[in-house]
Amino acid sequence: MISELIINAFLVSIMLAIAIALLKARTVIYTVLLTSAYSLVAALMFITLDAVDVAFTEASVGAGISTILFLAAMAFLPKKEEKNVTNQAFPALLCLTLGGVLIWCSFDLPEIGLATSPIHQHIVPEYILGSRDDIGIPNIVTSVLASYRGYDTFGETIVVFTAGIAVLAILKNNKTSLKKIKSQKKVAENGQ
Amino acid sequence: MFLAALTACAISALLVLARIVLGKTTFDRVLAVNSLGTIIVIGIALHGFYANRPEFLDIAIVYALINFIGTVAILKLFSTGSFKGNKK
Numbered sequence: 001m002i003s004e005l006i007i008n009a010f011l012v013s014i015m016l017a018i019a020i021a022l023l024k025a026r027t028v029i030y031t032v033l034l035t036s037a038y039s040l041v042a043a044l045m046f047i048t049l050d051a052v053d054v055a056f057t058e059a060s061v062g063a064g065i066s067t068i069l070f071l072a073a074m075a076f077l078p079k080k081e082e083k084n085v086t087n088q089a090f091p092a093l094l095c096l097t098l099g100g101v102l103i104w105c106s107f108d109l110p111e112i113g114l115a116t117s118p119i120h121q122h123i124v125p126e127y128i129l130g131s132r133d134d135i136g137i138p139n140i141v142t143s144v145l146a147s148y149r150g151y152d153t154f155g156e157t158i159v160v161f162t163a164g165i166a167v168l169a170i171l172k173n174n175k176t177s178l179k180k181i182k183s184q185k186k187v188a189e190n191g192q
Numbered sequence: 193m194f195l196a197a198l199t200a201c202a203i204s205a206l207l208v209l210a211r212i213v214l215g216k217t218t219f220d221r222v223l224a225v226n227s228l229g230t231i232i233v234i235g236i237a238l239h240g241f242y243a244n245r246p247e248f249l250d251i252a253i254v255y256a257l258i259n260f261i262g263t264v265a266i267l268k269l270f271s272t273g274s275f276k277g278n279k280k
Binding site for chain 2: 003007010014017018021029030033034036037040041043044047048052055056059060063064067068071072074075
C-alpha cells in the first residue's frame with residue numbers, strides 16, 4: 001500500500017515537471033512532444049489506479065492519434081510562438097482558486113473502494129439484479145451501456161456524428177473554394 | 193527484486209525527463225519521449241507482475257506499438273515536411 005503511494009507520488013511529480021516545462025515551452029514541436037510524454041505518464045498512472053480501459057484510451061488517443069494530429073496541424077503553423085504579452089495573473093488566480101475548491105471538496109468524498117459509499121448503494125444493485133430480467137443479456141456492462149444509459153450513448157453518438165459532419169463540411173467547402181480560385185486563375189490566364 | 197527494478201525504472205525516467213526538458217536538439221527530445229514510452233511499457237509490465245495480472249503484458253505490447261507509431265509519424269513529418277503520400 002505504501003509502495004503504491006510512493007509510485008503514485010512519483011508519477012504525479014513527473015507529470016507536474018512536464019506540465020511546468022510545457023508552460024515554458026516556446027516552440028510548437030517541443031510543446032507537442034511534451035504533451036505526448038504527459039499522456040504516456042498519465043496512462044501509466046491510470047493503470048496503477050486499475051483503470052485499464054481509460055489508460056488504453058489515454059495512450060492511443062492522447063499519445064498516439066492526437067500527437068499525429070497536432071503535428072499535421074503544426075505543418076501549417078509558424079515555427080516559433082510569439083511571447084504572450086497579456087496579463088496572466090487573473091487566469092492563474094482563477095486556476096488556483098478552482099483547484100483549491102476541488103481539493104477542499106475532495107475531503108468530503110467517501111474512502112476509495114468503500115462498499116457503503118453512495119455510488120455503490122444508489123442504483124448499482126438495481127442494475128446488477130435487474131440486468132437479466134430487464135434487458136435479457138448476461139453481460140452487465142453491455143446492458144448498462146446499451147440500455148440503462150442508452151440516452152447517454154445516443155447523445156455521444158449524436159455529438160460525434162455532428163463533429164464528423166462539421167469537419168466534412170469544412171473540408172468540402174475548402175475544396176470547392178480552391179477549385180474556384182483555380183478556375184478563376186485559368187479564366188484570367190485565358191483572358192490575357 | 194521488484195523494488196530494484198522499480199528504482200531503476202524511476203531513475204531512468206528522471207534521466208529521460210531531464211533530457212526532454214534540457215534536450216539540445218529536437219531529435220534528442222523525440223528520442224527521449226520514445227525512451228520514456230519504453231520505460232512506461234516496462235512500468236506496466238512491472239505493475240502486472242506486482243498485481244499478479246499477467247494480462248497486463250498484452251497491454252504493454254500494445255503500448256509499445258503505439259509508441260513506435262507515434263515516433264515514426266514524428267520522424268516522417270521531419271523528413272518530408274508533411275503527411276501527404278509520396279506523389280510522383
